[in-house]
Amino acid sequence: xxxxxxxxxxxxxxxxxxxxxxxxxxxxxxxxxxxxxxxxxxxxxxxxxxxxxxxxxxxxxxxxxxxxxxxxxxxxxxxxxxxxxxxxxxxxxxxxxxxxxxxxxxxxxxxxxxxxxxxxxxxxxxxxxxxxxxxxxxxxxxxxxxxxxxxxxxxxxxxxxxxxxxxxxxxxxxxxxxxxxxxxxxxxxxxxxxxxxxxxxxxxxxxxxxxxxxxxxxxxxxxxxxxxxxxxxxxxxxxxxxxxxxxxxxxxxxxxxxxxxxxxxxxxxxxxxxxxxxxxxxxxxxxxxxxxxxxxxxxxxxxxxxxxxxxxxxxxxxxxxxxxxxxxxxxxxxxxxxxxxxxxxxxxxxxxxxxxxxxxxxxxxxxxxxxx
Numbered sequence: 001x002x003x004x005x006x007x008x009x010x011x012x013x014x015x016x017x018x019x020x021x022x023x024x025x026x027x028x029x030x031x032x033x034x035x036x037x038x039x040x041x042x043x044x045x046x047x048x049x050x051x052x053x054x055x056x057x058x059x060x061x062x063x064x065x066x067x068x069x070x071x072x073x074x075x076x077x078x079x080x081x082x083x084x085x086x087x088x089x090x091x092x093x094x095x096x097x098x099x100x101x102x103x104x105x106x107x108x109x110x111x112x113x114x115x116x117x118x119x120x121x122x123x124x125x126x127x128x129x130x131x132x133x134x135x136x137x138x139x140x141x142x143x144x145x146x147x148x149x150x151x152x153x154x155x156x157x158x159x160x161x162x163x164x165x166x167x168x169x170x171x172x173x174x175x176x177x178x179x180x181x182x183x184x185x186x187x188x189x190x191x192x193x194x195x196x197x198x199x200x201x202x203x204x205x206x207x208x209x210x211x212x213x214x215x216x217x218x219x220x221x222x223x224x225x226x227x228x229x230x231x232x233x234x235x236x237x238x239x240x241x242x243x244x245x246x247x248x249x250x251x252x253x254x255x256x257x258x259x260x261x262x263x264x265x266x267x268x269x270x271x272x273x274x275x276x277x278x279x280x281x282x283x284x285x286x287x288x289x290x291x292x293x294x295x296x297x298x299x300x301x302x303x304x305x306x307x308x309x310x311x312x313x314x315x316x317x318x319x320x321x322x323x324x325x326x327x328x329x330x331x332x333x334x335x336x337x338x339x340x341x342x343x344x345x346x347x348x349x350x351x352x353x354x355x356x357x358x359x360x361x362x363x364x365x366x367x368x369x370x371x372x
Contacts, residue, residue: 010221013057015295016285018302020050022349025312028140029332029345048252049277054305055148055201056278059208060217064160071156079149082310083142087117090138090314098135098321105135109328113137119146119194127188127196127256135326140313143255145306147197154202159209169210176203177271181264184257196257200267207275216279220286234283241276244269300353307356308349315355316348 027048066074091113095105113134115121119142122131154176162168180200190196211217223230248269251258260266289295301308313331320332323340327333336344 010217011295011299012221012282012285012289013217014302015289015298016053016281016302017057017305018298018300019285019288020053020281021305021308022298022301023047023050024141025308025316025349025352026342026345028312029316029348030338030341048250049274050281051144051254052204052274053278053281054144055151055204056208056211056275058148058152059155059205059210060212062155062159062205062209062212064163068156068160072153075149075152075156079145079152079306082306083117083145083149086310086314087114087139087142090311091117091134091136094138094314094317094321095136097318098326101321103135103321103325109134109136113139117142119143120192122190123192124189127190133328133331135328136317137331138311138314138317140316140331141309143194143197145309146194147201147255150193150195150198151201151205154198155205155209158202159206162206163209169206173203173206173271176200176206177267180257180267184259184264184267188257194255197255200257200271203271204274207271211275211279217282220282223286234280237276237279237283241273241280244273244276248273250274300357301349304353304356308352311352311355312348315351316344319344319347 063071091110095110095113098105112121112132113136116134116137117139122129158172162172176199180203183196183199187196220230248260248262248266250270250273251260251266259270288298316332317326320326320336324333324336332341
């Protein structure tokens, strides 16, 4: 979930990040009724590739001058501490809240919530086994952050050694995809901290770093709408991406290492589909960035993607618990209607943004006041 430095920030990248995180929140709340998103139509499958964009962006804005130790140290401080605090604190708050509402979760439910938060639920069980969801669980999407954290370790360990050689780039990506292929076919087990997601996640980071060689973000930012090359690249990626999606429909259960109906071999078309749609999303975000109010909304959301991802499960459950009991068969009750889910999703995004945007200022004022 990297961003460029503030003095070199590209607005339409923030627009893209904001659109993706808002979409993720809506998809989780609206379509996640039985622990998964079902089998949506092809356009929605293509939209799901937005989830991969954060890996690509992280690779794109890689800074090689920091070194492995400094890079990994920064990531562990940023991600590990954030996930750990939220996994514990938000689960406690939700446990107390639903107890007050009379839903009475037990200690086992709280322990399961912590296991989900730290990516250690159902350890070494098959990825295909049914899951039990904690009532006081707030860790919706945390698997993604654990996969990202350990993907950074792989990426930072190898990046400096392949940056100047395309053959090494291709070899590393092929190796990581092959590892994921083997995992998918023969080693479908839940590993601690979701490290089974690290190889494929790191492959996308290397793809993002490869795109940085072409400076695609900067070129799109500077391109004019009348430029023929501008439209050619967009159309090639759009048409090529949809052709691949129709020929090799991608899976939408990234956390389960399900990439399509061809088992492990689906990871290879999945990789190229995701990269193509990432380029498409960049172009679309450039268009959207020209729309004043809409671009401002997504830009602001894009500046707080980590916070929104960490908080949205907690906020949504906090709201839903007031109106109906939480269940252990899915993150959110399956009997909620679409008309009930949409306002909950909208309220969740707004509250998450307000907490991320104004929370640090509020805490700072409290600290300053206590010092005085």
